[in-house]
Amino acid sequence: VSVSRPSVYIEGVGLEIGWRDERRNLSELIFDTVRNTVDDAGQGWRDIDSVVLAAQDLVDGRSLSSMVTAPAAGCYLRDEIRYGDDGAAAFAAAVTRIEAGESQRTVVAAWARASEHDVDAVSRILFDPIFTGPLGVQEVHVSGMRAQAWLQAGGNGAPRADALSRRADAVARNPRAIRAGGYRPTPSYPLHAEDLPVWADIVACVVISARPNAVRLAGLGQSSEPFAVGERDLVRMPSLSRAARLSLEESRRSIAEIDLIELDGLTLFDEAIGLEAIGVAPAGQGLKALAVDARVNSSGGAAAGYCAPAMGLVRIVEAALQIQGRAGGIQRPNVRTAMAVGASIVAAQTHTAVVLEAA
Amino acid sequence: MSALAIVGVGQTAYRRNHAHLSSRELIWTAAEAALKDAGLEMDAMDVVIAGIAPDALAGEGSVERSGIMGRGKPFLRVNTGGVTGSSTVFAGASYIKAGRAKAVLVVALERMGQATTSQQVFNTIFDPVYEKDFPLTTITMAALRASMLMRLYGYTDRHWAEIAARNYQNARRNPLAHLHLDLSPEDVLKSPLLAWPIHRYEACPMSEGACALVLASREMVGSRSAAWVHACASTSDSYAMGDRIRRPEGNLVDLLSLRLSAERAYKEAGITDPLRQIRTVELYTAFSSAEAMTYPALGFCEAPDGPRFVEALMSDPSLPVFNPSGGPQGANPVSATAMVRIAECALQVRGLAGERQVDGVERAVATGQGGATQFSTVCVLGKRPLH
Numbered sequence: 001v002s003v004s005r006p007s008v009y010i011e012g013v014g015l016e017i018g019w020r021d022e023r024r025n026l027s028e029l030i031f032d033t034v035r036n037t038v039d040d041a042g043q044g045w046r047d048i049d050s051v052v053l054a055a056q057d058l059v060d061g062r063s064l065s066s067m068v069t070a071p072a073a074g075c076y077l078r079d080e081i082r083y084g085d086d087g088a089a090a091f092a093a094a095v096t097r098i099e100a101g102e103s104q105r106t107v108v109a110a111w112a113r114a115s116e117h118d119v120d121a122v123s124r125i126l127f128d129p130i131f132t133g134p135l136g137v138q139e140v141h142v143s144g145m146r147a148q149a150w151l152q153a154g155g156n157g158a159p160r161a162d163a164l165s166r167r168a169d170a171v172a173r174n175p176r177a178i179r180a181g182g183y184r185p186t187p188s189y190p191l192h193a194e195d196l197p198v199w200a201d202i203v204a205c206v207v208i209s210a211r212p213n214a215v216r217l218a219g220l221g222q223s224s225e226p227f228a229v230g231e232r233d234l235v236r237m238p239s240l241s242r243a244a245r246l247s248l249e250e251s252r253r254s255i256a257e258i259d260l261i262e263l264d265g266l267t268l269f270d271e272a273i274g275l276e277a278i279g280v281a282p283a284g285q286g287l288k289a290l291a292v293d294a295r296v297n298s299s300g301g302a303a304a305g306y307c308a309p310a311m312g313l314v315r316i317v318e319a320a321l322q323i324q325g326r327a328g329g330i331q332r333p334n335v336r337t338a339m340a341v342g343a344s345i346v347a348a349q350t351h352t353a354v355v356l357e358a359a
Numbered sequence: 360m361s362a363l364a365i366v367g368v369g370q371t372a373y374r375r376n377h378a379h380l381s382s383r384e385l386i387w388t389a390a391e392a393a394l395k396d397a398g399l400e401m402d403a404m405d406v407v408i409a410g411i412a413p414d415a416l417a418g419e420g421s422v423e424r425s426g427i428m429g430r431g432k433p434f435l436r437v438n439t440g441g442v443t444g445s446s447t448v449f450a451g452a453s454y455i456k457a458g459r460a461k462a463v464l465v466v467a468l469e470r471m472g473q474a475t476t477s478q479q480v481f482n483t484i485f486d487p488v489y490e491k492d493f494p495l496t497t498i499t500m501a502a503l504r505a506s507m508l509m510r511l512y513g514y515t516d517r518h519w520a521e522i523a524a525r526n527y528q529n530a531r532r533n534p535l536a537h538l539h540l541d542l543s544p545e546d547v548l549k550s551p552l553l554a555w556p557i558h559r560y561e562a563c564p565m566s567e568g569a570c571a572l573v574l575a576s577r578e579m580v581g582s583r584s585a586a587w588v589h590a591c592a593s594t595s596d597s598y599a600m601g602d603r604i605r606r607p608e609g610n611l612v613d614l615l616s617l618r619l620s621a622e623r624a625y626k627e628a629g630i631t632d633p634l635r636q637i638r639t640v641e642l643y644t645a646f647s648s649a650e651a652m653t654y655p656a657l658g659f660c661e662a663p664d665g666p667r668f669v670e671a672l673m674s675d676p677s678l679p680v681f682n683p684s685g686g687p688q689g690a691n692p693v694s695a696t697a698m699v700r701i702a703e704c705a706l707q708v709r710g711l712a713g714e715r716q717v718d719g720v721e722r723a724v725a726t727g728q729g730g731a732t733q734f735s736t737v738c739v740l741g742k743r744p745l746h
Contacts, residue, residue: 036361084438100456222433
């Protein structure tokens, strides 16, 4: 596979996390964030010839939601494609359009509004309707199974309190984190309420182009797992591991050389186990890494606001802000490289890992 | 940027309901046929992209996930409504053109046979406050356009019936088609009115099925029979149909999004005289009246000359052949239909279309149409690489 392709840069970023804003409908939320992102890029709508979206009809509450939401994201008379997939996957697809020479400048936007859909019902419908669906299985239950399997395999659960404490501190300092409202599903053993994400209303957006800018894409990796949960290795997470490895290989860096990591995980345990899969922590020590490794999820991760399918792009926005030195109260010093990882339904079935660097 | 071609085509038969096959079986049936046609194994695929439109039609959420193939491979799902099938092909093409893949498997699935009534589902694609109670559906939406075409350009219901009857006759030569009906224009006109001026047999059926293609980079093509991708273009329009009635860029039936896509695709493919340079066209038009909107948008005639162009199409064999497969009136598996159009064009270009083969196809054009005639795609395929 060819490696001679143009570099892709992030020119502008935007992110809004909130809850039940009764002054604005979904289209208005999308419009505001996309508009702010285009302004942030500083180029106006000049040369923006493509829009790539990540959104789910089941979440948006319409059978073909992009009919009304795509124009709000700037698609009018532009090339547009919507992925019913995670925001990081849409970002990767948008990157290929720039690299292919199909687009000069692309808007990538992802959103989800948890305050207007039944989070648990949408999660249940993702599973097999014959064998799994009648059991009422939700993604958070798979997270519970993952956590159990990890503990049984020798995972060190002792640092959980420290990890939660660090995460709460990060959320308090993150100017973009949800401040009021939100929804937490019912925890399933061995998870507790504070391990769970805070579901929120989220719109994330970036503008990318081949024009040199402060943040450059250095590596990209994608991978997938089988559908059936029983066919997956819940603890080793081979899809995540492979996606991260591919992105690091492309960036010609090791994970130790990455200054900041933003990793999407539904629960605290998913984040911890994910850190082991990408090589940040040895097997069984993911929670410890979450508790002590300042490079990891300085945004507060899923506790700062969560709603699929926006999360992968949220992680990319947070990583880009860190490299630009604009992350506010959670800014880390001297961030030159960052990895952002997105996971998709169903229960992290596919992964996209992105390595960004200061250009 | 790398050249690419379609080297494998796989389709299930299209039926009202594939009650004996699960979604993953339909996906795999099409994928396996495409891989066999390409002479490649799943291991050779670098990326897999699936296209599924409204989840509500299938009654399952993200049904494509259950049919995921190629353990560990990058996998994405596209959903752009009626253009899902073509958008999925374009997404795969981008990975190859970017040099991130040598071969991509794209597959589109439609399971709308699980829906008790598709129009109830389609009613929910419209604005819940102003349009849903109308009741606006894809049928009434098409009827509004058909009546506008009649008023502006002088089309009659005879034109719609002629187009529909031709599509049904073509579908009889396509063993995969859902409907094999021997219908004349008179039969079409005698069928019940769905919403004036649209008769039942001017509309597409509800079909289930899957379509898959293997896309390959130039170096992967080798000696394989190939349909070269000359151009892909996609354009989105505004949601509100009222905004499109009297705007300067083009009215509601001018199909601006398709015209802009065609202009971009033709420029990339070097097409300056569509009537002479395009031998066959596969259209995603779910109603025969909607087919009339595409002729001027694709550069085959001026809009006011549309009725005369329809009449000429029925008698002049030198004109491009439209929908040799029967088009969506032969089968309309919504999520897959725009990919089926590309698949049929690929078969035509490769000379593998069987009884529906058109003579002398050097170039073929496939369109996609989705939303409230809001999303349009154009794909140009050729017998030889463009450069």
